[in-house]
Amino acid sequence: MLTVDNISVRRGVSTTLEEVSFSLEPGRTLAVVGESGAGKSTLISAILGLVRCSAGGVSWNGAPVSRCRPALVMQEPRAAFNPRLSLRRSVMEPVVAQNLVFEPERLAMLCRALEVQPDLLERRPDQVSIGQAQRMGILRALIAAPPLVLFDEPLSALDAVTQKHTARLIADMQAQEGFAALIVTHDLGYAAAFADDIAALREGRIEEMGTAQAFIAAPQTDYGRTLRDAAFALGALERVA
Amino acid sequence: MTLHVHGLSAERSGQIILHPTNVDFKPGERVGLVGASGSGKSTLGHELVDALRAQGASVAHVPQSPDEALDPLRSMAFHWREAERALGLAPDDARRTLLFKALQIERGDLRRRPWGWSRGMQQRFVIAMALIGTPDLLVMDEPTSALDPVVAAGTMDLLDDYLKDRQTALLLITHDLGLAARRVARLIVMDAGRIVEDAPTEAFLASPKTRVAKSLCAHRNWLELPC
Amino acid sequence: MIGVFTGFLLRAIVVLIGAALATFALLWHAPGDPALAIAEARYGQNVSKEVLDFIRSEAGFDDGFWTAFWAWLSPLMLGDFGQSSVNGREVWPDVVTAMSYTFPLALVSLALGLAVSVPLALIATRKPGSWLDRGAVALASVGVAIPAFWLGLLLILLFAVQLGWLPAMGAETSAHSILPAMTLGFGVAASLTRIIRSGILEARGQPFLPAFTRRGVARRDIARDHVAPHAVVPVVTVLGLELAFLLEGLVVVEVIFARPGLGSFLVNAIFARDFPKVQAVVILAAVIFVVVNLAIDLIYRSLDPRVSGRDA
Numbered sequence: 001m002l003t004v005d006n007i008s009v010r011r012g013v014s015t016t017l018e019e020v021s022f023s024l025e026p027g028r029t030l031a032v033v034g035e036s037g038a039g040k041s042t043l044i045s046a047i048l049g050l051v052r053c054s055a056g057g058v059s060w061n062g063a064p065v066s067r068c069r070p071a072l073v074m075q076e077p078r079a080a081f082n083p084r085l086s087l088r089r090s091v092m093e094p095v096v097a098q099n100l101v102f103e104p105e106r107l108a109m110l111c112r113a114l115e116v117q118p119d120l121l122e123r124r125p126d127q128v129s130i131g132q133a134q135r136m137g138i139l140r141a142l143i144a145a146p147p148l149v150l151f152d153e154p155l156s157a158l159d160a161v162t163q164k165h166t167a168r169l170i171a172d173m174q175a176q177e178g179f180a181a182l183i184v185t186h187d188l189g190y191a192a193a194f195a196d197d198i199a200a201l202r203e204g205r206i207e208e209m210g211t212a213q214a215f216i217a218a219p220q221t222d223y224g225r226t227l228r229d230a231a232f233a234l235g236a237l238e239r240v241a
Numbered sequence: 242m243t244l245h246v247h248g249l250s251a252e253r254s255g256q257i258i259l260h261p262t263n264v265d266f267k268p269g270e271r272v273g274l275v276g277a278s279g280s281g282k283s284t285l286g287h288e289l290v291d292a293l294r295a296q297g298a299s300v301a302h303v304p305q306s307p308d309e310a311l312d313p314l315r316s317m318a319f320h321w322r323e324a325e326r327a328l329g330l331a332p333d334d335a336r337r338t339l340l341f342k343a344l345q346i347e348r349g350d351l352r353r354r355p356w357g358w359s360r361g362m363q364q365r366f367v368i369a370m371a372l373i374g375t376p377d378l379l380v381m382d383e384p385t386s387a388l389d390p391v392v393a394a395g396t397m398d399l400l401d402d403y404l405k406d407r408q409t410a411l412l413l414i415t416h417d418l419g420l421a422a423r424r425v426a427r428l429i430v431m432d433a434g435r436i437v438e439d440a441p442t443e444a445f446l447a448s449p450k451t452r453v454a455k456s457l458c459a460h461r462n463w464l465e466l467p468c
Numbered sequence: 469m470i471g472v473f474t475g476f477l478l479r480a481i482v483v484l485i486g487a488a489l490a491t492f493a494l495l496w497h498a499p500g501d502p503a504l505a506i507a508e509a510r511y512g513q514n515v516s517k518e519v520l521d522f523i524r525s526e527a528g529f530d531d532g533f534w535t536a537f538w539a540w541l542s543p544l545m546l547g548d549f550g551q552s553s554v555n556g557r558e559v560w561p562d563v564v565t566a567m568s569y570t571f572p573l574a575l576v577s578l579a580l581g582l583a584v585s586v587p588l589a590l591i592a593t594r595k596p597g598s599w600l601d602r603g604a605v606a607l608a609s610v611g612v613a614i615p616a617f618w619l620g621l622l623l624i625l626l627f628a629v630q631l632g633w634l635p636a637m638g639a640e641t642s643a644h645s646i647l648p649a650m651t652l653g654f655g656v657a658a659s660l661t662r663i664i665r666s667g668i669l670e671a672r673g674q675p676f677l678p679a680f681t682r683r684g685v686a687r688r689d690i691a692r693d694h695v696a697p698h699a700v701v702p703v704v705t706v707l708g709l710e711l712a713f714l715l716e717g718l719v720v721v722e723v724i725f726a727r728p729g730l731g732s733f734l735v736n737a738i739f740a741r742d743f744p745k746v747q748a749v750v751i752l753a754a755v756i757f758v759v760v761n762l763a764i765d766l767i768y769r770s771l772d773p774r775v776s777g778r779d780a
Contacts, residue, residue, distance in 0.1 A: 230394035
């Protein structure tokens with residue numbers, strides 16, 4: 001279980017995260033929503049240990065998070081890969097880095113599940129579509145079977161149809177593998193459809209947190225309502241009469 | 242006056258990216274142009290603007306991100322004056338105040354350069370600039386995807402209010418049918434450089450005809466996905 | 469702005485002290501006995517041991533590196549460049565005389581370089597990839613590769629020896645400056661052409677330009693108001709480096725064309741082991757470099773205010 005215990009992060013004089021707490025069980029999905037500058041990316045960095053928390057701490061089953069080898073899926077699929085390496089080499093990086101035994105069956109299984117044609121693995125990142133590249137990004141994240149996967153705006157580079165398709169693939173993989181997923185997104189529609197819980201982050205604080213249904217049906221805070229109404233206005237959510 | 246465009250087409254490095262296309266817009270009409278990435282939506286938007294301008298119609302184009310519309314070395318005032326000059330208009334404070342009020346950027350400091358403004362305000366400035374000449378058609382290319390949802394929704398609402406009783410037609414280019422369906426009365430669907438469907442929004446959503454349109458409709462709503 | 473200046477002043481001080489220390493250390497550790505060299509320069513061959521001892525104590529060589537360094541640096545900080553260790557004359561007036569030859573030549577060369585490179589780059593970028601453009605690039609690449617001493621000799625051979633149109637040696641008339649200025653100006657023109665050309669091409673590829681065309685802004689206005697300012701920024705940035713090359717080229721050119729000036733002054737001083745003179749030139753060059761770079765930094769900030777992150 002991921003435990004984020006009352007963490008604050010300061011950068012310079014400004015505080016980018018302020019007393020953020022939550023926990024995330026294996027197999028569950030937490031979506032963190034909020035505007036740019038709210039601290040969503042800093043939260044990911046703090047969980048991965050890339051920035052120091054000035055207070056509080058993050059742990060996985062009581063041990064440092066890095067011990068559980070969490071994986072990260074980034075926003076820009078192509079930029080997430082070394083442009084000079086074949087996708088196969090990039091995708092196998094976690095296996096090499098962690099000195100694991102390569103299991104061809106697992107790679108084949110993931111390719112099937114994520115709808116990646118295996119011959120595309122021989123190409124370089126700029127020779128596949130963005131949607132394919134993002135599915136390979138997910139494949140790389142899952143290859144070493146991590147118990148925790150962080151998704152940083154995983155869909156925002158994709159078009160609407162591909163977004164929904166990819167979201168479905170992620171959810172299916174999670175059902176099969178049972179990892180805990182933390183998804184940072186600005187799209188409340190995605191959060192509502194695929195997360196168990198939603199946390200709204202604003203100026204470094206969690207403004208509102210609750211189950212996805214409750215959040216969409218009846219936000220408890222003004223900010224929650226603002227986010228929901230924006231999603232209505234942009235057609236990301238349908239208003240239920 | 243209804244705008245007609247005939248025989249638009251485009252190719253890039255020998256490949257046809259826009260097959261010969263005809264489109265028309267009624268005054269004040271709200272039209273959505275949807276399709277997957279690479280279907281030729283943006284190309285159609287660009288060609289449309291160039292062709293209509295060549296016909297002498299007044300058209301304006303708002304690109305996806307303010308970075309594609311503003312010169313970081315020039316002040317906002319410079320941009321505004323330049324846009325007026327390009328239309329052959331004399332500076333008019335009343336017009337500017339009206340547009341700035343409508344898009345709620347009257348508090349922006351015009352002496353600053355674009356990066357002195359928030360992105361949401363930059364985008365609204367670009368929209369205001371596009372409306373200077375009260376164009377017959379306003380083309381907006383993915384107006385929401387570079388902005389936060391709250392800011393994007395606010396921008397779209399302000400634009401809707403401004404256009405409500407005016408003759409300016411709106412073409413909203415987006416990959417997101419959910420957004421388009423919420424905002425426009427008529428939908429055009431593109432696939433592989435061709436317009437494959439063109440129908441009133443209600444009728445379209447009720448019975449999409451082509452495979453692409455069906456897929457777009459099926460993936461319209463996050464909470465009602467197929468499978 | 470004040471913060472920028474303080475930061476710059478601190479950097480300038482570090483650079484100047486570094487330059488002073490480096491020159492002094494290099495001369496100090498140069499092979500051979502400096503006292504002997506000075507004595508020979510002053511009194512000819514066969515100097516007695518007493519004379520050598522006198523020179524050593526006079527220049528402070530006896531008391532170790534740091535004492536000697538300080539003995540030179542402390543008057544320098546008050547603007548006193550000291551006296552020549554060879555003939556005892558004040559260094560500063562000689563340096564001023566040398567500068568009166570060098571600076572006009574440097575400015576003319578720079579102007580020549582700009583006068584050639586700006587039109588050339590403008591013509592070349594009219595149609596990128598055309599034979600004209602490729603020709604300009606080829607010329608510029610060759611120009612950067614040709615060393616000044618070789619070009620200078622070629623020019624002398626052609627214009628002075630073969631054709632006899634221009635004088636090769638000395639600096640008596642302005643005709644004497646033509647060949648040196650051509651030699652230096654060619655190198656400057658070559659490297660500036662490349663920089664201006666790529667600056668223009670880069671400025672033309674900026675993502676916001678199509679929107680201005682679509683807005684109906686005239687092509688000429690776009691070029692003037694939105695391409696040129698962006699193209700100038702990298703050019704200004706490298707002008708400082710250009711100055712360093714120019715200083716280096718000046719030394720070579722003044723020696724080849726037997727012109728008086730800072731370069732030949734420096735070379736003569738090095739051969740004579742005239743420490744105070746060498747150090748004066750090096751410090752002066754460092755000061756010029758620092759001041760020019762400060763000016764460029766300030767121009768750069770006013771051209772592109774994003775650098776300071778503040779606006780209006």
